[in-house]
Amino acid sequence: MAYELHYWPTIQGRGEFVRLALEAAGAPYIDIARGDEADKQGVPALMRALADKRERHLPFAPPFLKDGDYVIGQTAAILQYLAPTLKLVGRNEQARTWSLQVQLTIADMVDEAHDAHHPVSSSLYYEDQKPEALRRASFFCRERMPKFMQWFERILVQNPAGPRHLVAGRLSYPDLSLFQLVEGLRYAFPKASERVLSRTPHVRELQARVAALPRVAAYLASERRIPFNQQGLFRHYPELDDA
């Protein structure tokens, strides 16, 4: 049975980390909110699931996944759950735990990339928090982005199985997520991210390698891949890049 992914239909957002894992594994899934309301899909289906008074594992927010009757939310928890079945994590407990730890650090950086353009509130427009965004984006580009990216570089270099992967010697879901993070930073902060990536060569190479994986390349070229835009996590406001 196909997985059901529930996420906002017009942005990559946090749902994209789950889409990439499903696509890279060739797993069947339905992107529910992008479907037709006549087929009991679309955004109303997502909203109904979030309001379900009988659901014992009620998610706080999208993305969430349905595997039959089993519902699971929080991006990192979804990936942790899916990865053994999709063969996107090693079999032993240490590989699973390290994958989770790397994924949570990616998630922390994603949150900070979002808050660079929305430092006051997600319920305000960017234009209503622009002075605050200019200040926060400056710290993000100068301090936080280098700090995070240098850590990714170091853990690649310190991987006993070699610097081609984040976890052991094979593709795992944190590799896919780091690819997506770098893609987003390049879209949102082309100048600042280029400067940082010039000093993190193994991160840059991993990103290129993931982009060239046949299933990932096919997905990126398809209509299933929503382009980056100004409603998502990663937004390109030139004034915030290297502010």
Added chain:
Amino acid sequence: MAYELHYWPTIQGRGEFVRLALEAAGAPYIDIARGDEADKQGVPALMRALADKRERHLPFAPPFLKDGDYVIGQTAAILQYLAPTLKLVGRNEQARTWSLQVQLTIADMVDEAHDAHHPVSSSLYYEDQKPEALRRASFFCRERMPKFMQWFERILVQNPAGPRHLVAGRLSYPDLSLFQLVEGLRYAFPKASERVLSRTPHVRELQARVAALPRVAAYLASERRIPFNQQGLFRHYPELDDA
């Protein structure tokens, strides 16, 4: 062998979620950075571990835990790792996954509580980002705090095993973490949190029940419990409470 917890020695911070789990389980641990440099402890020991060029699981930031030679960072990953041994999670995979999901949502709220007083950068003083903090704290108190707390209330009410616990019918680490979150909110935002808690009775009862657990009560009364202060995650600036 005792666990080694590595975290900043003068604040509760994110390390407190790990301390509470270890204390509630009666597990032996050494709070490394609070120890004596003469015993190879203290903050220098923590800094050395963060700079270890041979560590395959290098943590990004404190807190991190050492279990013998095995190192693990990221609060939610540490708890996920410790919980089966500490008997702070159910045995089946569904209980572990739901616990992780709830913990990650607690972590999201903790991040937002921190950013209410530091919306621009953690490397600036509060006094240098006070106008931005006033705006962000207002949204935090009016929108985000009710939204998160109402979700905790709902998952308690919708727990098929009853509203006394977040996961199944027994104490698990998310219960301890929700206790700590409510404690922190009461310290930082006494007015706003009281208003929200008056409408989330099961959350309030869970908090009181955890505080009364013998091992937790003994810990809270001990010198091992660092008092809340103005350097931690939760800070009490009266002007931000219900701003």
